[in-house]
Amino acid sequence: xxxxxxxxxxxxxxxxxxxxxxxxQGDLLRLARMLTADWASxxxxxxxxxxxxxPRWNHVVRGGxxxxxxxxVLINLHLKGGRRRWHGExxxxxxxxxxxxxxxxxxxxxxxxxxxxLLPSLPPRQRAVVVxxxxxxxxEAATADLLxxxxxxxxxxxxxxxxxxxxxxxxxxxxx
Amino acid sequence: xxxxxxxxxxxxxxxxGDPPPVDLYPNVVAGARRRRRHRLAxxxxxxxxxxxxxxxxxxxxxxxxxxxxxxxxxxxGAVAPTCAPSMESHLSxxxxxxxxxFVPGTPTSAVLCEYAAKDPNEMATAPLQQQVSLTPAQLGKxxxxxxxxxxxxxAASCPAPVxxxxxxxxxxDGATVTLQIGCAxxxxxxxxxxxxxxxxxxxxxxxxxxVPDPSPSPSTSAFAPIAGGGTVLELDDAQHFTIVDLATxxxxxxxxxGIPGGPSLVATNPAGGWVVTYTPDExxxxxxxxxxxxxxNAAGVWRPFGPVYASDTPxxxxxxxPDGTRVAVALMQAFGGAPPASIVVMPTPxxxxxxxxxxxxDDSANxxxxxxxxxxxxxxxxxxxxxxxxxxxxDPITLDTSKPGKAPTKSSWNAxxxxxVDGAAWLGSSGRFxxxxxxxxxxxxxxxxxxxxxxxxxxxxxNAGCLxxxxxxxxxxxxxxxxxxxxxxxxxxxxxxxxxxxxIDAAWAG
Numbered sequence: 001x002x003x004x005x006x007x008x009x010x011x012x013x014x015x016x017x018x019x020x021x022x023x024x025q026g027d028l029l030r031l032a033r034m035l036t037a038d039w040a041s042x043x044x045x046x047x048x049x050x051x052x053x054x055p056r057w058n059h060v061v062r063g064g065x066x067x068x069x070x071x072x073v074l075i076n077l078h079l080k081g082g083r084r085r086w087h088g089e090x091x092x093x094x095x096x097x098x099x100x101x102x103x104x105x106x107x108x109x110x111x112x113x114x115x116x117x118l119l120p121s122l123p124p125r126q127r128a129v130v131v132x133x134x135x136x137x138x139x140e141a142a143t144a145d146l147l148x149x150x151x152x153x154x155x156x157x158x159x160x161x162x163x164x165x166x167x168x169x170x171x172x173x174x175x176x
Numbered sequence: 177x178x179x180x181x182x183x184x185x186x187x188x189x190x191x192x193g194d195p196p197p198v199d200l201y202p203n204v205v206a207g208a209r210r211r212r213r214h215r216l217a218x219x220x221x222x223x224x225x226x227x228x229x230x231x232x233x234x235x236x237x238x239x240x241x242x243x244x245x246x247x248x249x250x251x252x253g254a255v256a257p258t259c260a261p262s263m264e265s266h267l268s269x270x271x272x273x274x275x276x277x278f279v280p281g282t283p284t285s286a287v288l289c290e291y292a293a294k295d296p297n298e299m300a301t302a303p304l305q306q307q308v309s310l311t312p313a314q315l316g317k318x319x320x321x322x323x324x325x326x327x328x329x330x331a332a333s334c335p336a337p338v339x340x341x342x343x344x345x346x347x348x349d350g351a352t353v354t355l356q357i358g359c360a361x362x363x364x365x366x367x368x369x370x371x372x373x374x375x376x377x378x379x380x381x382x383x384x385x386x387v388p389d390p391s392p393s394p395s396t397s398a399f400a401p402i403a404g405g406g407t408v409l410e411l412d413d414a415q416h417f418t419i420v421d422l423a424t425x426x427x428x429x430x431x432x433x434g435i436p437g438g439p440s441l442v443a444t445n446p447a448g449g450w451v452v453t454y455t456p457d458e459x460x461x462x463x464x465x466x467x468x469x470x471x472x473n474a475a476g477v478w479r480p481f482g483p484v485y486a487s488d489t490p491x492x493x494x495x496x497x498p499d500g501t502r503v504a505v506a507l508m509q510a511f512g513g514a515p516p517a518s519i520v521v522m523p524t525p526x527x528x529x530x531x532x533x534x535x536x537x538d539d540s541a542n543x544x545x546x547x548x549x550x551x552x553x554x555x556x557x558x559x560x561x562x563x564x565x566x567x568x569x570x571d572p573i574t575l576d577t578s579k580p581g582k583a584p585t586k587s588s589w590n591a592x593x594x595x596x597v598d599g600a601a602w603l604g605s606s607g608r609f610x611x612x613x614x615x616x617x618x619x620x621x622x623x624x625x626x627x628x629x630x631x632x633x634x635x636x637x638x639n640a641g642c643l644x645x646x647x648x649x650x651x652x653x654x655x656x657x658x659x660x661x662x663x664x665x666x667x668x669x670x671x672x673x674x675x676x677x678x679x680i681d682a683a684w685a686g
Binding site for chain 1: 188
C-alpha cells in the first residue's frame with residue numbers, strides 16, 4: 001500500500017521530522033559510511049533514505065520505531081544500489097579494486113582502518129550483514145528480518161565475510 | 177572464531193569516525209518535494225483511494241501483526257477483518273511476543289489474504305491477489321490446525337520471490353491477530369514462529385482454491401477511444417488472453433483451452449498471430465517449471481514447437497524477427513551450476529533454418545531481459561545481469577546474429593545516463609530505441625539508436641521499483657505498448673494512456 005509510487009497527503013513539514021533528522025543524521029551517516037565507500041556516498045544514501053521516509057513520516061512515527069523503519073529503507077536502498085551498480089557494469093566490466101577515502105587500507109597499521117577499508121570490497125549483502133550484526137549490534141534474527149532472509153543465511157554470509165576479511169588481513173600481514 | 181576474527185569483529189564494532197559537518201535536512205526536504213511533485217499529477221486519484229484505505233488498514237498492519245491488538249478507541253463490537261489492497265515488506269508490523277500460542281483466545285472471524293510474489297527487499301508493493309473470508313466451520317478447523325503448531329527456533333528460507341499470505345483473526349472486542357505465512361514458516365511474532373506444517377499448507381491451499389477464478393479481463397473499457405484504433409492482445413495475471421479494440425474499448429477473450437496453465441509471455445509475430453511461452457508441466461511449482469514455445473492465433477489454435485527447456489534454464493524473454501521467420505529466446509541460469517544463461521535463435525513453424533545459441537559467461541550474467549530485434553533482422557538487443565529477485569538493469573547490449581563469432585557489444589552511447597535501464601526495445605522500423613530508466617523517478621525515453629540522442633522529452637512513469645518492464649513496439653514504431661507494474665499502457669507521441677490493470681504482458685493484435 002505504501003509503494004514508492006504512492007503519494008500520501010501529509011503536511012508539508014511533517015511534525016518531528018526535522019528534529020529527528022538533526023538528532024539522528026550522525027548515527028545514520030556512520031551506519032551508511034560502513035556500508036559505502038566514502039562519506040559522500042554515505043550522505044547520498046542517507047539523504048535518499050530520508051527522502052523516502054519524509055512523505056510517510058506520520059505513519060512511521062505511529063509505528064513506534066522510526067529508527068528501524070529508516071534503517072530498513074537505508075538497507076534496501078544500499079542493497080538495490082549495490083546490485084544495480086554491479087549489474088550496470090556487466091557483462092564486460094572488471095570488478096574494481098576496493099576504494100577507500102581513508103588512504104590505502106592495506107598499508108594502514110591500524111586494524112580498524114584496514115577492516116573498514118576492506119568493507120567496500122565485500123559484496124553488498126555480506127557487507128550489510130556484518131555491519132548490521134557487529135556495528136549496529138543487531139541480533140541474527142533482527143538482521144535476518146531486516147534483510148528478508150533466514151537466520152541461516154545471516155550466519156553463512158557472516159562467515160563468508162569474516163573469512164574474506166581474515167584472508168585479506170592475513171595476506172596483507174597487517175594484523176599485529 | 178579465531179583470535180584474528182575476534183579482532184576483526186572488534187574493529188567492525190568501532191565507529192567509522194565523525195562524519196563531515198553537514199545539514200542534510202534542506203536537501204532531504206527538497207528531494208522529497210521534488211519526488212512528490214513528479215508523482216502527484218499521475219497518481220492523484222489513486223492517492224486519494226489509498227489514503228482512505230490506509231486509514232482503515234494501517235492501524236491493523238502496523239500494530240496488529242501477531243499480538244492481540246486492542247481495538248481502536250471508540251470501536252465497539254466485532255468487525256470482520258479485511259485484507260489490505262497491497263503489502264510491502266518493509267512495513268512489516270512491529271510485533272511483540274504474544275506467548276499465547278498462535279491463536280490466542282477465541283476468534284470470531286478470520287480472513288486469508290494472499291499477495292503477489294515479490295522480493296522481500298524490493299520496495300514496490302505486492303498487490304492483493306486473493307481474499308477468503310472464512311466460514312465458521314473453516315475458522316474452527318483453521319484454529320484447530322494452528323493449535324497443533326509448535327513454536328520452534330529453527331529457521332527456513334525460501335527463494336525470492338515469495339508469495340505472502342496473511343491470516344488475520346478478528347475478536348469480539350474488535351481486536352485482531354495476524355499470522356504471516358511464508359513458504360516455509362508461520363510467524364505470529366518475531367519470536368513465536370513455527371515451520372509450516374503440511375496439514376496447514378494443504379488447508380491454506382484448499383481455502384484459496386475455493387475462490388473462483390478472477391474474471392479474465394475487464395469487460396468494459398476504462399480509456400477514451402484512441403485515434404487510429406488498432407487492437408491489442410492483453411495477457412492478464414490469471415494467464416488469460418483478451419483482445420482489446422483501441423477504438424471502442426470492446427474486449428474479446430481468446431480461449432486457449434489446450435495450453436496447460438496458460439501462457440506466460442507473449443510476443444507479436446509480424447507474420448500473424450503470436451508466439452507465447454507456457455509451462456508444459458502444469459502442476460509444477462513456479463520455480464520448478466519447464467518452459468516451451470507455442471504459436472497461437474486469434475481463434476485460439478495453438479501449436480507447440482522447439483525444445484522443452486528444463487526448470488534450470490527457463491525462458492525469460494522472447495522476440496520474433498521482423499520477417500516472422502525466427503524467434504529469439506533468452507534462457508536464464510536459474511541457479512549456480514545450471515547451464516549458463518544464453519540466447520537461442522530458432523526458426524518459427526513453417527520456416528527452416530539453423531538453431532543458434534550464444535551462451536553468456538557465468539560470471540557476467542545469469543539472466544537476460546528485453547530481447548528486441550533491430551529493424552535489419554540481424555541484430556538483437558538485450559539487457560543482461562544477475563537476478564537476485566530485484567530485477568536486472570544495465571546498458572543495452574547488441575548481438576549480431578549474422579556474425580556468430582563476434583562478441584556482443586554494449587551500446588556506444590550511455591542509455592542509462594547514470595540511471596538503471598530496466599527495459600529497452602527497438603521502435604519497429606523507425607530506427608529509434610526506447611528505454612525505461614529507473615532514475616529518481618522512472619521514465620520512458622526515446623533515443624536515436626545510432627547516436628543516443630534523445631527524441632523528445634522523457635515520459636514520466638509512476639510507481640518506482642517495478643520489475644521487468646516489457647516493451648512492444650508497433651511495426652512502424654509509432655506506438656509502444658508498455659507492460660509494467662501489472663498494468664499495460666499505450667505510448668503515442670509521448671502521451672501515455674493506461675489500457676488496463678492486472679496485465680502481465682501485452683502484444684499487438686492488429
